[in-house]
Amino acid sequence: MSVDPDTELMLKVRRGNRAAFEALVVKYQRAVINTIYRSVGDPTEAEDLAQNVFVQVWKSRDRYKPTAKFSTWLFTIVRNMCLNEVRRRARHPADSLDKPIVDGAEGGESVWQVPDQRAKPPSEEALAAELRKQVDTALAALPETQRTAMLLLRHQNMPYEEIAKVMRCSLSATKSVIHRARAILRDQLKPYLRP
Amino acid sequence: MVRFSRMNCIQCQAEFDRLLDGRLDSQTETLLRKHLEDCPDCGAAWRDYEGAWAAFVSVTEIEPSSNFVARVMGQLDRVERETPAHPWFFPLPWRWVAPATAAVMLFAASIGVWMNVQHDADQAVNQELAVNLPVVQHLDLLRDFDIIANLDRIAPFSDHDPIEEMLKALWNS
Numbered sequence: 403m404s405v406d407p408d409t410e411l412m413l414k415v416r417r418g419n420r421a422a423f424e425a426l427v428v429k430y431q432r433a434v435i436n437t438i439y440r441s442v443g444d445p446t447e448a449e450d451l452a453q454n455v456f457v458q459v460w461k462s463r464d465r466y467k468p469t470a471k472f473s474t475w476l477f478t479i480v481r482n483m484c485l486n487e488v489r490r491r492a493r494h495p496a497d498s499l500d501k502p503i504v505d506g507a508e509g510g511e512s513v514w515q516v517p518d519q520r521a522k523p524p525s526e527e528a529l530a531a532e533l534r535k536q537v538d539t540a541l542a543a544l545p546e547t548q549r550t551a552m553l554l555l556r557h558q559n560m561p562y563e564e565i566a567k568v569m570r571c572s573l574s575a576t577k578s579v580i581h582r583a584r585a586i587l588r589d590q591l592k593p594y595l596r597p
Numbered sequence: 598m599v600r601f602s603r604m605n606c607i608q609c610q611a612e613f614d615r616l617l618d619g620r621l622d623s624q625t626e627t628l629l630r631k632h633l634e635d636c637p638d639c640g641a642a643w644r645d646y647e648g649a650w651a652a653f654v655s656v657t658e659i660e661p662s663s664n665f666v667a668r669v670m671g672q673l674d675r676v677e678r679e680t681p682a683h684p685w686f687f688p689l690p691w692r693w694v695a696p697a698t699a700a701v702m703l704f705a706a707s708i709g710v711w712m713n714v715q716h717d718a719d720q721a722v723n724q725e726l727a728v729n730l731p732v733v734q735h736l737d738l739l740r741d742f743d744i745i746a747n748l749d750r751i752a753p754f755s756d757h758d759p760i761e762e763m764l765k766a767l768w769n770s
Contacts, residue, residue, distance in 0.1 A: 420673065427669050431661045445659050452661075456669045457676055537656045555618075556654055581614050588649040595648040 408472035416463045426472070427456050433557040434480055440541055440553055441484040455483050470567070473558060477568045481550055488546070533594045540590035548583035551576060604632040609639045613646050 408429070414422035434455055439448035458479055466475060541549060547569060554560045554568060566576040609632045615621045616629060633640045662668075 420670070423673075424666060424670055427666050431665055431669075432658065435661050435665075436658045439659055448659070449662060449665060453665070453669050453672060457672045460673055461676055533652055534656055537652050541653070541656075552653065557658075577614065584614065584617075584646065584650060587653055588645050591649045591652050592645050595645060595652065 405468075406471055409468050412463070412466055412472045412475075413468060415460070416466055423460060426459075430473075430476060431456075434476070436557055437477070437480055437550070437553045438484055440549060441546070442487055443542065451483055451487060452480075455480050458483070471564060473560065474564050474567050477554060477558070477560075481568060484550075485546070529594075533591070536591055536594050537587075540587050543590075544583055544586060547571075548579050548586070551579045552583045552587075555580060604628050606632075606636060606639050609633065609636070610642060613643060616643075617647065617650055 408426065411422040411426050415426065431452065435445075435448050435452045438451045438455070439445055442448055442451065455476075459476065462479075466472075541552070544552070551565050551569060554565045560568075562573055562576050562580070565580075566573045569576060569579070571579075609629055612621060612625065612629055616626065621629065633643050
């Protein structure tokens, strides 16, 4: 039976091999940063948290057991880090710097936007940008378990069995979570999809 | 795994996830594709399901900073300085021996203290018993003959003893 190459690298990391650790960081940086970014919504903060994740991997390398796939172990740390961050934010809520500022609206009242009938139909590029925006919104609105499962499936093409391990739930529950998340995305994005 | 010659709408839509993830066997996939061609409702439902997933997958990912890896590697020196790789004197398998031994000794000491306290208490009770044993025995005797319980019904001491009077009457007769 062939050993997972990441597990081999991690076993070297356990012996203090920095080159092996660097190889793992290079391989997983993008997936880790993007997974965290979808939870916290801020790219700079996502990078800082991703850095903490990798430092945590280095610090707890003694505890890694080759029985688990490295990616499962790594994304369990990622998920815990995201959950801690969400809890920390809930305890210390702060106004977002990205809060939209509405001109002319007193006391934060929403402005009623009337569609301009004379406007030209939106370009392909504008439609694609709108779709991307809607995907971001729909993804942010998903419950944490559904969002994490979808991101693991998308970034890592992770098998359902591994996703179940990261999420600490059964395989059937994972399938159900992914199905529900896809159905929600379909309902949210349906108006923006091509007929 | 579906093993039918035809598929109905419920069976078809239940397989959407496996079709999307490429986890269907070829026979089931053929049946499903055939149903999607024949059934406009399922066909439309599949296009939406697949379209939403494709939109999700197509979303642009953010790119890590060019110096991200260097920053992480730079952190390792700081981490090593703060916490050495093996902060314990003993290597990992023996790391728990000292705390475990301390815990056992603490437990044994607490048991010893508890037994000592119990012994002192027993001794105090024994000393008290030695002093009061005659009284206690007497009380036990009284209790055995229901004298204490029937004290109020016992006649006060008098000069004539009913038993003696009965014996005298027998003698005279």
